[in-house]
Amino acid sequence: MRYSDTFVTRSFRDEVRGLGDSDNTALFVTCIPPFITAAGILDKITTGKVVSLNIAPPTAIIPFQTATVVFNKTAAAKRFFDRIKSGAGVSLDGRRLKVVYSKYGFRGNRFDYMSRVIDIEGPEELMTVDFWKTWFETLCYVEYESIRYMEMDRPSPGRKSMEFRFVRID
Numbered sequence: 001m002r003y004s005d006t007f008v009t010r011s012f013r014d015e016v017r018g019l020g021d022s023d024n025t026a027l028f029v030t031c032i033p034p035f036i037t038a039a040g041i042l043d044k045i046t047t048g049k050v051v052s053l054n055i056a057p058p059t060a061i062i063p064f065q066t067a068t069v070v071f072n073k074t075a076a077a078k079r080f081f082d083r084i085k086s087g088a089g090v091s092l093d094g095r096r097l098k099v100v101y102s103k104y105g106f107r108g109n110r111f112d113y114m115s116r117v118i119d120i121e122g123p124e125e126l127m128t129v130d131f132w133k134t135w136f137e138t139l140c141y142v143e144y145e146s147i148r149y150m151e152m153d154r155p156s157p158g159r160k161s162m163e164f165r166f167v168r169i170d
Contacts, residue, residue, distance in 0.1 A: 019105030025051070025071040026102035027081055032065035033093045034058045038145050038167040041067060044090055044097075047083065048076020050116065051106075052168040053143075064095070074108040077101075116145075116166045121152065127160035136164070143167040 032041065038053055049072040056066045071077040084090045084099040091097065120132070129147055136142050145165035152161045 015104045015106065017104055019107070021101045023074060023107055024101045024105035025074050025077045025108045026104065026106045027069045027071075027077055028100050028102045029067045029069055029084070030062075030064065030098045031095055032067060032097065033095050034063070034065055036065065036092050038143070039165075040092060041069075042145065042167075044092065045069065045080055047071075047079035048073055052170075054168060068102055068104075070106050072108065077108075116169070118164045118166075119150065119161060120164070121159060121161040124158050124160050127162055129162075132162065132164065141168070141170040 029041075032055075034057070038055060041053060041055070042050060051070045051072050052068075053070075054068045058064055069077075069080070071080070080090075081099055081101070084097050089096045120127070127149075132147070133144075143166065145167045146163075147165070148163050150161040150163050152159065
């Protein structure tokens with residue numbers, strides 16, 4: 001399945017069709033219950049840095065969600081792949097996940113300079129969700145896991161701190 005937004009993003013340009021599993025950082029995960037959020041999926045991934053998570057909703061033919069998870073390193077992808085395939089497996093809401101390497105793969109170690117989590121501290125008048133969403137969405141394609149105000153280590157009058165957790169940045 002191909003998604004229309006993929007064709008205009010950097011991710012599409014970096015995909016390698018038929019990339020061997022040993023070089024591939026992208027996994028295609030199935031059997032995700034329909035109501036599970038991106039945060040719920042990311043909470044289960046403890047094997048390494050996730051670069052992006054692209055979730056496809058259920059359809060009339062496929063009654064569950066599917067997701068492409070792209071890791072920064074091949075070793076992290078392999079560990080999560082092996083964990084899902086292990087005897088214990090990985091489950092969400094009692095449903096055991098299934099996994100294969102994505103046929104549209106990505107090479108590892110491309111994203112060492114990137115993070116899915118950004119903390120921003122600034123003047124109170126600029127620290128609004130609307131301001132930062134507009135700013136990010138002007139620069140790139142983004143999907144958010146969460147946005148929240150944070151307590152500051154050293155509170156200062158007129159300043160606020162926010163945390164942005166991204167599912168995908170392109």
